[in-house]
Structures are given as structure tokens and as C-alpha cells.
Amino acid sequence: MSISQTVWLASITAVVAPLAGGMLHALDRKLTARLQSRCGPSWVQPFYDTLKLFGKQSQAVNQWQPFFALLYLFGAAASMMVFVLGGDLLVLFFLSTLTVSFLVMGALSSASPYSRIGADREMIQALIYEPMLLVALVGVYHATGSFDISAVRNHPQPLLLQLPMAYPALFLVFLIKMHKSPFDFSAAHHAHQELVQGILTEYAGPVLAFLEIGRWLETLLLLLIISLFWNTGVGGAVFLPAATFAAAILLDNIAPRLVWRWALRWIWISGLVVICANLAWLYWT
């Protein structure tokens, strides 16, 4: 890709990705509302929320909070850029890990116990889902011979045929990263608070708006990674993330919250073990 093409693609992504992420969040809230037999907010509600947050007082408790929140946003944006510009999946994985660590550090920088326990739980969540995501990406390497996203996109058959167990693992990763029940022990949405707002407690105003936009980008990125697993044809590439999204919202509405010990046990049994088995099968055939 020439330099001008790269710049064009990056600029378009910088505008389109937050908008698409916001629309996804609106779809999430609207679907949740319909499942609960009510109207729900408007389709542009996330944009109203974020705009309102930019107009609020920030009340940052120290200089590190806005710093880490911005780093979180830049990390999420950088991961999105790496994906869109056809970079390396492994680099993407490390970037997204770093992004989450910035969120955790920002929350730990304040003395609030809610914030700190939320940050601890966020780290536990990262401990739970990262091995699965890494093994899934290593499986992609074994199936296609490269970590490069363009190599994955050009693979002749859908990756799901060789890596069927990667999908349950990625579904669980999606549930955890999006703080959806049953794995929302770190920071719950809206009214289901246990630790006030957990990791997001001490953030307010524009700083919280940065985090919101970063979360939209992370959701979008994860759905794009899931779409890689059915890369042949547009139909599959749209159907797989759409089905994942719908299933996640359904599960969010019917499942109670798991404590982290249970989450660790059940996710590693149903996610990590099966995907390692898949990888072993792939390696030896």
C-alpha cells in the first residue's frame, strides 16, 4: 500500500470507527431494551452521552487519570489502525493487552477502594481471557502459516473449518471484554452496580468520554477479529460477528453475574481447554 493510500485509509478509519462503535453501543442498548419489553433509548443516545460528558466537570483526582485514559483511547485507536491497515495479529494482541493495562493503571492511581477492587478484577479478567485469545491467534498462524491479517483474509477456506473451537473461545473473550453478564464482576453497565462503577468509579467528565470511545473501539475491533474467522465472502464476515453480538446481548439479559473464581474455572474449562485441544489436533494433522 502506498503512503497516500495508508493515510486515506487511516483518516477514514479515524472518523468511521468511533461512529460505528457508537452505533453498535446504541444497538446493544436498544436490543437489551426490546428483550426487556420496553422502548429503550434513541439510536443516537451514545453520542448524546459522550457529548454531555465532554461538557461536564472532570474532577480528576490526580494527573495520571486523564493521562492513562488518553493512553487507553490511543491504544484502542492504534489497535484498530493495525487491524485496518493489515498489520500483524500478534502485534494487535500485545497492543490490546497494553491498552487494558492502561485502564487498570488509571484506576489504580486513585485511592478509592471501589476503583482499586475494580482494577484488581479487571486484571483477573485479563488473566482469564488473554491465554484464550493468544491460543486462538496461534491457531490462526498454524492454519494459515502467517500472523499477517492480509494472509488470513486471503486464505481460501473459512478459518472456522480448521478452528471450530476458536469460536466458543472468542465468544467468551467477547463477553468478558464487553463486561457482559455473567462476567461483569469488574465494571458493570448502568444499574447493575456492585462496586459503585468498579474500575470506572473515579473517572468523570471528558476523561470518562475518552474511556467510552475507547470501549466502543475495543468492541468493534473484537467483532472484526471474529469476522476474520469466516473471511471468505461478505455474508459470513457479517453473519458471524452479528450472531456473536446478538448471542452476547441475549446471554447478558438472562445470566446472573459469576464471581471470578467460578468464571475462571468455567471459562478455562469451556474455552481454554477446547481451544488447546483444537490447536493440538491442527498441529498433529
Added chain:
Amino acid sequence: MIFNRLINRARYKSPWLLFFNGGGCNGCAIEIAACLTPVYDLERFGVINKGNPKHADVLMIAGTVNYRNRRTLENLYSTITTPRIVLAVGACACTGGIFKGAYNVLGGADRAVAVDVYVPGCPPKPEALIDGILKGIGRFRSPGGGNAAD
């Protein structure tokens, strides 16, 4: 100028709630909870019940504010990031209600914080609550709008 109007509209469209129960009988609390259920559905106005004062725009006070929880209320009020709106919900929060004159009762939430909207009733109907919230956030639409004390 147009950015300010956009932000004011966003404030009107996305009021996040913090509910403070100032030692009441929970009648108003139950009515507020009813507003958040599918029948009355406050979320169609963009209202989310955030338990966190740093995230909230609207403070709803129900129940009599007494000398014991006055400090908590003032703490919460000062933590809520501006611009903010304060609602006094129910007869007890408006004037002390049936408990006015008791030795521990302040006699209304406005003895502790600046209240913008009073929603009378014992308890007020959910429709009245929704009306009160919308009246309160209507103040965001005027330039420099917000709590009376800000």
C-alpha cells in the same frame, strides 16, 4: 456558540441519575424504581440510574433529610460534577412531610442543598416523577443552566 447549543441539547437528552434515600419509608424509592421498569421506562429519555455521583447529572432526594445523613447528602452533592440538577421527591424531601417537627428531621432537603424541582406526593406517581425529571433537565437548555446554587 453552536457547540454550546449541541452540548446543552446533549445534557437534556442524557440525564444520569443518582438516587439518595434520606431515611424515608421507601415509598418514593419504590416509585422511582418503578419508573426504571419497562412499564414507565425512564431509559427512553436517556436516563440511567448510575450509583456514582461523579457520573450523575440529576440528584433525586427522597425521604426526610435528618441531622445524621445531612453530611452524606452534602458530600454527595459536592461530588456530583457540574452542571447538575437536584430534585426533591415526595412530601418528606420537600418539606419534611409527615415527620416535620420531629427532633431529628431537618424539614426538607432544601435545608441541606439547593433544590431545583420539588415533586410533591406521598408517594408521587411515576408520571409525576417523570414530569419532575423532565422539568429539571429543561433547565439545562438555557445557557448557563443548572443547579440554583451553581
